[in-house]
Amino acid sequence: MNMKRSGLFAIVGVFLLPTFANAADNPLPPDLKKGKEVAFDMNKGNCLACHMMGNGPDPGNFGPPLSQMKERYPDRAVLRKHVWDATLKNPTSVMPPFGKHGILTEGEVDAVVDYLYSL
Amino acid sequence: MKRSFAERLLQIVLLIVTTLSSMPAQAVDYQRLVDADVRKFQAFFRKEFPQVKKDDFADGVYAIDPQARQQWKEVEEFPPYEPAIDEGKVLFNKPFANGKSLASCFSNGGAVRGNYPYFDEKRGEVVTLEMAINDCRVANGEKPLNGMKGDLAKISGYMTFISRGQAIHVQVRSAAAYKAYLKGKQFFYAKRGQLNMSCAGCHLQYAGRQLRSEIISPALGHTTHFPVFRLKWGEIGTLHRRYAGCNENIGAKPLEAQSEEYRDLEFFQTAMCNGLKFNGPASRK
Numbered sequence: 323m324n325m326k327r328s329g330l331f332a333i334v335g336v337f338l339l340p341t342f343a344n345a346a347d348n349p350l351p352p353d354l355k356k357g358k359e360v361a362f363d364m365n366k367g368n369c370l371a372c373h374m375m376g377n378g379p380d381p382g383n384f385g386p387p388l389s390q391m392k393e394r395y396p397d398r399a400v401l402r403k404h405v406w407d408a409t410l411k412n413p414t415s416v417m418p419p420f421g422k423h424g425i426l427t428e429g430e431v432d433a434v435v436d437y438l439y440s441l
Numbered sequence: 442m443k444r445s446f447a448e449r450l451l452q453i454v455l456l457i458v459t460t461l462s463s464m465p466a467q468a469v470d471y472q473r474l475v476d477a478d479v480r481k482f483q484a485f486f487r488k489e490f491p492q493v494k495k496d497d498f499a500d501g502v503y504a505i506d507p508q509a510r511q512q513w514k515e516v517e518e519f520p521p522y523e524p525a526i527d528e529g530k531v532l533f534n535k536p537f538a539n540g541k542s543l544a545s546c547f548s549n550g551g552a553v554r555g556n557y558p559y560f561d562e563k564r565g566e567v568v569t570l571e572m573a574i575n576d577c578r579v580a581n582g583e584k585p586l587n588g589m590k591g592d593l594a595k596i597s598g599y600m601t602f603i604s605r606g607q608a609i610h611v612q613v614r615s616a617a618a619y620k621a622y623l624k625g626k627q628f629f630y631a632k633r634g635q636l637n638m639s640c641a642g643c644h645l646q647y648a649g650r651q652l653r654s655e656i657i658s659p660a661l662g663h664t665t666h667f668p669v670f671r672l673k674w675g676e677i678g679t680l681h682r683r684y685a686g687c688n689e690n691i692g693a694k695p696l697e698a699q700s701e702e703y704r705d706l707e708f709f710q711t712a713m714c715n716g717l718k719f720n721g722p723a724s725r726k
Contacts, residue, residue, distance in 0.1 A: 370653065371652050371653045372652065380653050380654045381651075381653070382650065382651040382652045382653050382654075382655075383650050383651045384647050384650050384651075384652060409637070414646075416638055416639075416642040416643070416646060416647060418635075418636040418637055418638065419637055423635050423636070423637060424635070425635055425636065425692075
């Protein structure tokens with residue numbers, strides 16, 4: 323079985339309604355769309371499992387809400403490093419090491435960081 | 442000559458020290474080490490959820506989520522696991538090919554949930570209720586049953602049902618038992634899988650938080666109520682099936698039901714529930 327696909331929290335998936343970005347949302351520029359998709363996709367980033375972000379549906383609350391990322395992480399490399407392997411900063415972090423463990427490709431990590439910077 | 446009080450005291454102290462240090466190695470009190478872990482573990486959850494009565498931790502996530510508890514209570518009025526218990530009862534009493542039955546292997550009419558899991562000193566391993574059921578079958582020339590679901594879950598469901606209210610009191614009396622306990626403990630706290638997560642990460646560190654829309658149950662109470670009828674499964678399943686599911690969800694290899702790893706994990710997790718009562722089977726989402 324492909325572990326990556328069966329991936330994060332299939333358990334939770336069943337209870338989710340098929341919610342899509344509501345029409346009131348401002349359309350994202352195309353380069354940010356990919357990052358958002360990766361971040362929201364339950365078989366990829368599934369950041370919503372743990373974070374409130376960008377009005378995504380049914381967010382969890384393991385981690386802090388992700389907003390004002392540019393202001394809070396003026397150094398993009400620091401933010402990227404956190405997504406790549408959160409345990410570098412906090413060894414006991416429960417946040418999956420998305421880059422290090424190949425959950426996301428390097429390109430997908432970049433796309434997610436671009437998207438984070440728009441929040 | 443009369444010795445001073447101080448001298449006599451010193452002599453007594455020396456005597457005590459030599460006696461203690463010459464005690465054989467097997468006198469290590471493993472149960473005390475485990476009890477200390479249990480106290481720390483339970484204190485963590487009592488502090489985290491001060492509004493929850495200790496016994497209520499046996500209700501899993503419904504102990505900490507009043508809204509879901511209400512709905513769950515309603516489901517439990519007409520328990521979805523009832524047919525499984527009835528079938529389990531029939532299977533428990535059904536004769537094997539040799540004329541004996543499971544009933545011949547268990548005392549107290551099968552109301553023995555409180556005795557499991559335990560460390561069998563002769564075999565040198567943890568024996569769970571489901572394992573004992575399969576052992577009984579094999580000893581009587583029958584095939585072992587699937588450890589995740591089906592007849593085995595029904596039989597252990599019946600035996601658990603007639604044992605409701607029995608106290609959990611896992612004991613760790615030997616170096617070998619302690620080793621199995623430590624292996625289970627290690628399993629519980631170790632990060633694993635592609636997502637690099639541990640049981641403790643979710644069910645201790647973040648118990649009560651929301652993962653998407655799911656509230657995470659506290660690990661205190663994890664083993665009190667199995668087997669469970671899960672709406673998602675549409676049937677009754679064992680604790681080890683749940684273990685395998687949680688392993689899979691973090692991209693880790695699910696292990697076999699009744700594997701040594703899962704039995705040790707159950708041994709550790711159940712020890713952490715010492716002082717609670719068995720109240721299974723139960724219904725879950």
